[in-house]
Amino acid sequence: MRHRNGATDATPPPRPSSPGPWAVAALCAGAVGLIAVIDLVLQARRWPVPVVAVLDEPAHLATAALLLAALLPRRARGLVPWALAGAVLIDLDHVPLYLWDAVAAGVPGRPVTHSLCTVLVLAAVGLLAPRRVRTAFSGLALGVALHLVRDLATGPGAPLWWPAGPASVTVPHPAYLTVMALTAVLAVGRHLRTRRVA
Numbered sequence: 310m311r312h313r314n315g316a317t318d319a320t321p322p323p324r325p326s327s328p329g330p331w332a333v334a335a336l337c338a339g340a341v342g343l344i345a346v347i348d349l350v351l352q353a354r355r356w357p358v359p360v361v362a363v364l365d366e367p368a369h370l371a372t373a374a375l376l377l378a379a380l381l382p383r384r385a386r387g388l389v390p391w392a393l394a395g396a397v398l399i400d401l402d403h404v405p406l407y408l409w410d411a412v413a414a415g416v417p418g419r420p421v422t423h424s425l426c427t428v429l430v431l432a433a434v435g436l437l438a439p440r441r442v443r444t445a446f447s448g449l450a451l452g453v454a455l456h457l458v459r460d461l462a463t464g465p466g467a468p469l470w471w472p473a474g475p476a477s478v479t480v481p482h483p484a485y486l487t488v489m490a491l492t493a494v495l496a497v498g499r500h501l502r503t504r505r506v507a
């Protein structure tokens with residue numbers, strides 16, 4: 310059947326237009342800028358825990374989104390919502406420490422669940438789980454790994470190798486910001502290449 314605009318039932322629906330390169334560049338630069346500003350504010354003084362949480366989670370989302378945009382293979386796009394969720398939800402493991410801290414001050418470091426062990430457990434469940442939940446667990450594993458990228462460079466670091474090594478691992482904050490800036494450049498370059506191919 311031919312419609313008034315000339316399309317027929319056999320005409321494929323129009324592809325949603327992808328954002329232009331300047332829009333993507335602005336988004337990526339904005340994400341890096343957001344992370345830098347949030348970290349400046351966080352380092353300016355000692356904030357109450359709820360304020361830290363409100364500031365820290367958008368920076369985690371920006372970190373995860375940049376790394377996914379730059380590095381995640383297109384065929385794995387189904388992982389994105391789960392990875393973004395995992396990049397934030399892992400911080401729920403702080404809640405028991407905060408409750409404990411309310412009665413016993415001075416609990417050092419981040420919880421041991423902030424480690425590659427959690428990533429491996431989630432990834433293993435993702436491999437072994439029924440097909441319908443495989444994507445969810447694989448995405449959550451990826452999200453926790455992306456979360457650790459930021460946590461290694463902020464506060465007390467993270468017990469990355471727990472239980473093999475309980476010590477917190479840290480990386481210099483400027484190195485993290487540099488990696489994020491390079492990741493943003495990669496993401497923009499990837500977008501440009503994808504548009505050229507399409």
Ligand SMILES: [Zn+2]
Binds near residue numbers: 399400419423456
């Ligand atoms: Zn964390």
